[in-house]
Amino acid sequence: MKQSILHINELSIGYKRKNGHLHVCDHLNAEIGSGELICLLGENGSGKSTLIRTLSGFQLAISGEGTILGKNLFSIKEKEMALLTAVVLTDRIDVPNATVEELVSLGRSPFTNLMGRLSKNDKKVVAESIEKCGIKHKANEQLSNLSDGEKQKVFIAKALAQDTPLIILDEPTAFLDLPARVEIIQLLREIAMTSSKSILMSTHDLDLAIQMADKLWLLPKGGPLITGTPEDLLLQNAFEKLFVERGVEFDNKTGLFKVKHKHDRELAVKGHGFEYVLLRRAFARRGIKLTQANDQKDIWLEIPQKGNAHFNLHKEGKMVASETTVEKIVEHTLTYLN
């Protein structure tokens, strides 16, 4: 059994309003073990950010318990919290004239004296954090000269330099292009594995989360949290519930979301294989659903040979077109259908 780092029990989160509380989510139960990478998923407005803010100690919970290493999350002092949790926020911070090294050094603030002087050990930790995040070659660069992905790494290095058992990140992959997203998640994965720090991050990158996270927290609107390993959640069909009303279909086999196309027409196709899959996609975009051509129809398509890009269009018993690209065959078919 892994050591428990963070534990929440029947937590209700939300905001204070003049007339009582505005509840965002209720009945939240979860646990983070040491060295785990946890991804928090949920659609916009589900309360992801509120939960992240609450767990980071920026706002109080309405009710329920939260403990971090046995200490009450909501009565802990700033100084003590700084030694237990480091955060990476979505706020895009522009610190004028700051270099990478200066910013990462601020992560050592909880350990420095009144004048903020870095000890030998502090400097060592800063250098290690910078190196681990792969930005050593940029250490003396101005922050403003860095790309978005590199900036994100700087803030992760700052959190790493803070040397806390838990790091919480609010959508660290937002604003980044795909390679940078993969890189950031890989970096976090590595940090969790090699330095046995626990990491909780909110994200919209479901496919990456399923591949990389030890555990997922799914947050449907209003709660409660659904937690478990990605594989168990796939077995339980848990993802379907998450976006069910939004025209998105979840394919349990691939772990990917599919767009749910509306279709009003059907087209018979004889054949199968990869070519069939591609034809299905191409026609789905145009609102046409493919069916197997068992009996003879007016218009039908044929894939004569599996593994060969060749498509024939038949109309009233005659072959009227034969093409080698999906684009051309779809074009022909549409003119005959209309």
Next chain:
Amino acid sequence: MTSNKQTSLIIILCIVLLLVLMVLNLTLGSINIPLHEFKAIFLGSDTANTVYSNIVFKTRLPQTIVSIGAGMALGISGLLMQTLFRNPLAGPSILGISSGSSLGVAFAMLFTGNILGLSFTNMGAWGDFGAIVSSLLGAAAVMFLIMFISNHIGGTLSVLIIGVMIGYLSSSLVSLLKYYSPEEDVHNYVIWGLGSFSRMAPAHAWIFFMVTVVLSFSSIFLNKPLNLLALGDRYAANLGLKIKSARLAIIAWSGILVAIVTSFCGPIIFIGVAVPHLAKLLSKTSNHLLLVINTCLIGGATTLLCNLMARLPGVENELPINSVTAFIGAPVVIWVIWNRRKTNR
């Protein structure tokens, strides 16, 4: 961090610049003192010309040290505000802090005369003390107001516009106070409002110098909270900073600095906003330990330069100090806005 050697070189250069400007301030003016005479005066030699010696010690030295103190204090208070509000255009005169301070002084100078039947100008040391306290209260009140507004509205520009409006508001209140006050006090207030570094007697000037220099340099003790606040409130809190007390300390500190300068020298414009940018230009760092030192040195040098220009070497008349500070400060502000436009694109 730039290399340590480079940093110390910059600091030494700033100190040399400050010393050179001091000598120029002491020697140049309506009467130019030759360098060998100047040397004789400072070495206390018997051959020293007593007229020259009187000019140096009785008028120019007090003016010089007051300029240095005021420049440091205003520069530092500008630096603190720019970091606190995370707004590069923040500064005592632009955000209406000086106006608040002036209103405080006006209240003390004019209101006491009006209601209590006392002429403020004849109260001596108690009058000075009253002026500082009321000026401090005025400055702090405006700073809290700006803090509130920048938390609730945000945005560099809107805070700026509101600061300008506060300035107009307090000057209209001041004119109202003037209207009902005895002529002697009004006259004093108007003279005070022009701003000057040459109003203090040598003894007072030395005290002013000591207090402002010590208070300005002691802001190095605020370097850690300043560095953290530059990251924004949330990151700062996560790194263990008590946001509310840190903010309060910074507001109080910069308020005190503005209040002291404003109550003795009058409202001095543009120094507070311009000097921190010159200091940041010198060493590319976000570390406030270094920024505070740079700002102190550059602040002193800038006001010395302004003072020198105001005296127009060789000419009888003196220009009002604010016209010169605006001449140096306004281009810096324009340059800052220009640069922001480029980086925001």
